[in-house]
Amino acid sequence: MVSAVSTSDLNLDLCAQEPIRIPGSIQPHGTLVVVDPESRRIVQASANAPALLGTRSGSAVLGLSLTELVGDSAERQITSWLNNPDSNYLRTLDIHGRRLQVLGHQTAQGIILEFEQPPQTEGETLEAYYPRVGRFMEDLPAYEDIADLCAAAAREFRQICGFNRILIYRFDDEWNGEVLAEDGDGVLPSYAGLRFPASDIPAQARELYRLNRLRVIPDANYVPVPIEPPLAKGGEPLDLSFAALRSVSPVHLQYMRNMGTLASMSISVLVDGRLWGLVSAHNASPRRVNAQARTACDLLGKVLSQHIGARQRGVYAAKRMELKQVESELLTQIAASDSFQNGLATHANTWLKIVGASGAAVLHDDVLLTAGVTPPEDRLRALAEKLHEQGSDTFVTDNLGTQWPEFADILDVASGVLAISISQLHSSYILWLRPEVERTVMWAGDPREAKQLDNERLTPRNSFASWKERVKGRAVPWSQAEVDGAVDFRIAIINFVLRRAEERAELTSQLQRSNRELESFSYSVSHDLRAPFRHIVGYTQLLRDREQSLSDQSKHYLDSINEAAASAGQLVDDLLSFSQLGRTALSVSPVDMQKVVQEIVRSVAPDVRGRQVEWRIQPLPPTNGDAALLRQALFNLVDNALKYSRDREPAIVEISGEQLASECVYTVRDNGVGFDMAYAHKLFGVFQRLHRMEDFAGTGIGLALTHRIIERHGGWIEARGVVDQGAEFRFGIPRKGASFDG
Secondary structure (H helix, E strand, O other): OOOOOOOOOOOHHHHHHOOOOOOOEEOOOEEEEEEOOOOOEEEEEEOOHHHHHOOOOHHHHOOOEHHHHHOHHHHHHHHHHHHOOOOOEEEEEEEOOEEEEEEEEEEOOEEEEEEEOOOOOHHHOHHHHHHHHHHHHHHHHHOOOHHHHHHHHHHHHHHHHOOOEEEEEEEOOOOOEEEEEEEEOOOOOOOOOOEEOHHHOOHHHHHHHHHOOEEEEOOOOOOOEEEEOOEOOOOOEOOOOOOOOEOOOHHHHHHHHHHOOOEEEEEEEEEOOEEEEEEEEEEOOOOOOOHHHHHHHHHHHHHHHHHHHHHHHHHHHHHHHHHHHHHHHHHHHHHOOOOHHHHHHHOHHHHHHOOOOOEEEEEEOOEEEEEEOOOOHHHHHHHHHHHHHHOOOEEEEOOHHHHOHHHHHHHHHHOEEEEEEOOOOOOOEEEEEEOOOOEEEEEEOOOOOOEEEOOOEEEOOOOOOEEEEEEOOOOOOOOHHHHHHHHHHHHHHHHHHHHHHHHHHHHHHHHHHHHHHHHHHHHHHHHHHHHHHHHHHHHHHHHHHHOOOOOHHHHHHHHHHHHHHHHHHHHHHHHHHHHHHOOOOOOEEEEOHHHHHHHHHHHHHHHHOOOOEEEEEOOOOOEEEEHHHHHHHHHHHHHHHHHHOOOOOOEEEEEEEEEOOOEEEEEEEEOOOOOOHHHHHHOOOOOOOOOOOOOOOOOOOHHHHHHHHHHHOOOEEEEEEEOOOEEEEEEEEEOOOOOOOO
């Protein structure tokens, strides 16, 4: 759960600038020295080192050898560790007649040794804690969910450290903390089920929690003990990130006092290297926790982390398996569809179920299909365009309005968006949507109370009383399993699209081969048939000239043979032209379409002599293409207009054109017999006729030839007609720079 309360009005830069890793001081319940790894001499020490280690003055500690500082026996044990530093050092040693616990770790600035008082009784030794930790590990399988597991762990932590209250809380995606479990003795108030805002633990503090799993503060009113000298070798402050005695931020100490806790201990819960949450121990009065108890708590924290990680991975794996079954079912259904978009839309319930969405949309090739509850089409297209601008393959949010405020109008159905891109070039997406879910969040105090004073210091809030907030504009968050499932589905869809593209490419290749073979066959047949038909026409004419005594009936037969042969010859010529069109390259150049139309009008003038024809020719923009072929295409359209308007008085033929941004569009319109639009799809097929040959002569190839010419120029052609009112043919030719020979 994420709060709608923003921390933007807090000066969090001040938190980020706090030197929490290099405070220059330690807490006073122990002492610290830095040993040079080469000379084995003390180069830095806390100001209280002489008092705790038995030396007379602080200056006497600096420059001492390790042997002089701790004695021969302790020095030998520490040196043995330094020769094999596999882990941090923790031992109880005799130092100048005093029993002290020694913690050690190595850094680039030197060997850091920390000294604390040992446990008071045998019951506080590390060995005494092992049976309790062992029993907890044995009981782990009995806890069914993470909340139960955390509740049991909270009881164990409190038994080991003896604090008044133990809180275990987890972080959400925006680092707000939710208390999952609590165990206390009633001295401190309960925070069970409440939330703490991200501003309580700044980013650099969270990172330090990730690196150093345990931190203890025995007394929030302590006076820091400075490190002397303040700068380490190299002139940099001493990095105390891994020191148990590291002094903490004054802001945090004030935070503790405001909360009514004078002692605290924190153990990090890490899952897969990420800070999942914290175990936070609080005490109303100062309380020390010795190194053995801290180590036991650290071990318990590791066990808790591992089991939380295992539980989460188990839940994730189960969810992934469930969603994978849905994905497999959907992909099987898509494979049986003509396109993946139609497959999704046809099986809408499965599509929604693949990530648990209430609405979904797919935008591909400028076609938008939806399922379930979705915003209007224009808003979905705007969202897809915004996603395309971002350029990421996957987009996930449960709070669209905060991320992109311009989409606040669709939050009721699309507060949550999970989108996958299916094209690197175009705005093509599959989107899943979840609606806004209003809910109440209980905070431990008003998170807005923290405030900056004098632009210098951020003071923590004073109140931790339960504070209620009504959160709007958020959907149920997408789980990692759902997001990963969507990513897998994206790969499957892209593979599907590529496979279909390969299949289409193969079919196109086969079709092109078939067309080339058909064109070759048509060319051969047409070429071979031209001579016989010419011979028939010639011989009928010779027969008429030779036989002067033929009867009228015989002459009629010869005329019929001659007309049929001439018609067949014209058909062969048209077929030859059609087949040659696919075998010759385009000769592209600028074409003056106005002159082309004027030439066509002159060429048809003898055919329309005696008819009343009204030409309405508008200014025509020039274009680029093969001049001869474009003339043939336009001639066929004009010839058709004249043929089908022969019974009109007057016959009106209108030719116009317009220049658009990417193409030039030309129109030929007549007032002839028109046609039924139900049969418009047949117009451009070879040998397809919408009128009887007896009524209007022709071979049925002219419009097919025109369509092929326009197609080879990369253009388009369409026809509209109304019976007895005329027809209109429009075609577009791409402007210069476009692809031809399509």
